[in-house]
Amino acid sequence: MTITPERLAAFADGELPEDEMRRIEALVAADSGLARQVAAHRELRHRLSAHFEPILKAPLPDHLAVLLARPDLQVVDLARARQRRDSRRGMPRWTWFAAPALAASLVLTLMLPTHDKREIPQVDGHTYAAGPLADALNEQLSAIQPASAQTRILLSFKDSAGAYCRAFSGKEQAGIACRDENGWQLRKLIGGAQVEGGDYRQAGSEDAALMMLAQDMAPEGALDAGQEQAAKARGWQ
Amino acid sequence: MEGKELTESFESLVLSIVPRLRRFASGLARDGADGDDLCQMTIERALVRRDQWQDGTRLDSWMYRIMRNIWIDETRARSRRSETFVDEEAGIAVGVRGEQEVAVEIGNVDRAMASLPAEQREAVLLVMVEGYSYKEAAEIIGCPVGTLNSRLVRGRDALLFLLGEMP
Numbered sequence: 021m022t023i024t025p026e027r028l029a030a031f032a033d034g035e036l037p038e039d040e041m042r043r044i045e046a047l048v049a050a051d052s053g054l055a056r057q058v059a060a061h062r063e064l065r066h067r068l069s070a071h072f073e074p075i076l077k078a079p080l081p082d083h084l085a086v087l088l089a090r091p092d093l094q095v096v097d098l099a100r101a102r103q104r105r106d107s108r109r110g111m112p113r114w115t116w117f118a119a120p121a122l123a124a125s126l127v128l129t130l131m132l133p134t135h136d137k138r139e140i141p142q143v144d145g146h147t148y149a150a151g152p153l154a155d156a157l158n159e160q161l162s163a164i165q166p167a168s169a170q171t172r173i174l175l176s177f178k179d180s181a182g183a184y185c186r187a188f189s190g191k192e193q194a195g196i197a198c199r200d201e202n203g204w205q206l207r208k209l210i211g212g213a214q215v216e217g218g219d220y221r222q223a224g225s226e227d228a229a230l231m232m233l234a235q236d237m238a239p240e241g242a243l244d245a246g247q248e249q250a251a252k253a254r255g256w257q
Numbered sequence: 258m259e260g261k262e263l264t265e266s267f268e269s270l271v272l273s274i275v276p277r278l279r280r281f282a283s284g285l286a287r288d289g290a291d292g293d294d295l296c297q298m299t300i301e302r303a304l305v306r307r308d309q310w311q312d313g314t315r316l317d318s319w320m321y322r323i324m325r326n327i328w329i330d331e332t333r334a335r336s337r338r339s340e341t342f343v344d345e346e347a348g349i350a351v352g353v354r355g356e357q358e359v360a361v362e363i364g365n366v367d368r369a370m371a372s373l374p375a376e377q378r379e380a381v382l383l384v385m386v387e388g389y390s391y392k393e394a395a396e397i398i399g400c401p402v403g404t405l406n407s408r409l410v411r412g413r414d415a416l417l418f419l420l421g422e423m424p
Binding site: 025026029030033035060061064065067068069071072075076077078080081083084087088 | 268271272275276277279280283284289293296297300301304366367370381384385386388390391403406407409410413414416417420
């Protein structure tokens with residue numbers, strides 16, 4: 021009996037039903053010509069996947085890395101993308117870790133909860149957290165927080181001056197606050213996470229941008245759960 | 258906070274797929290830089306249309322489908338703009354040049370892949386590089402499994418010939 025090239029390729033790929041796999045296996049075993057073809061198919065697969073393998077391990081180019089942390093998404097056509105690429109030439113290449121500089125440009129003006137009529141304390145021109153945000157910054161541990169929390173603490177860390185800082189993400193605003201003698205000073209804010217219907221848009225990318233900002237501010241990295249708990253016990257001082 | 262959790266997991270899922278998307282894009286576009294542009298457009302469109310992805314279905318297949326559609330649209334738009342679709346350089350003129358020259362050229366997987374018709378190339382990429390089953394690849398392309406199977410065979414026969422691995 022003859023085997024069509026389609027059948028033989030499907031056999032080499034293990035794509036046939038079990039009984040047919042067995043039948044063709046017997047035919048291949050008895051025919052060195054068929055066996056060579058099957059081997060060639062498998063060798064080709066191996067060669068192709070090896071050829072394309074390096075790209076999986078290559079570092080992501082800057083414009084792709086930043087993409088998932090960028091709220092101003094725009095679908096463009098390839099011609100424009102190419103123009104953009106051309107215009108990028110000659111500029112210093114950013115790396116993945118240089119992304120915080122870009123993310124910093126995302127930091128917008130302070131967005132305050134519209135329903136919160138309380139005064140936001142200002143000391144020496146700095147803005148401090150108040151109300152539920154201050155409570156969350158004081159009380160919530162990033163490892164243990166209710167899913168229903170209005171404000172989520174993304175991580176805590178010590179800045180280069182040794183002050184405790186916490187990246188937070190809430191419905192109306194997200195940012196990084198650092199503790200000083202007056203309270204939680206809002207150092208970075210990214211606003212406008214909420215869209216119509218109470219749903220979120222690009223909130224994930226804001227979080228990602230925040231994480232990158234935090235990375236930039238935290239020479240020692242994030243606190244682990246134990247360190248965070250100890251810092252809370254000391255009143256974040 | 259539920260919406261938030263979903264959004265986050267969507268973005269991190271996308272991020273985890275990006276290396277594979279780049280691989281597929283570089284094969285489709287036949288050029289690493291064009292591939293990255295294709296990849297960028299795919300990610301952007303996926304983020305904008307995230308509501309259309311059904312939770313519980315494979316995000317990677319959904320994104321491959323988006324990428325393939327963008328690529329086809331771009332290819333059409335480009336040929337409408339009367340740009341050359343295949344660079345002359347990328348073609349392979351087997352038998353036209355001297356034996357040695359041909360041997361050097363056909364040793365190149367990229368050139369061999371580039372010489373395949375688009376429909377065969379995507380079939381080869383999805384199954385033999387991306388590792389999709391015939392059924393999954395056919396779903397991404399939107400064709401019957403039998404069609405995928407025959408495109409795949411024609412594509413790999415051509416590759417075996419071009420790469421000098423014909424049994």
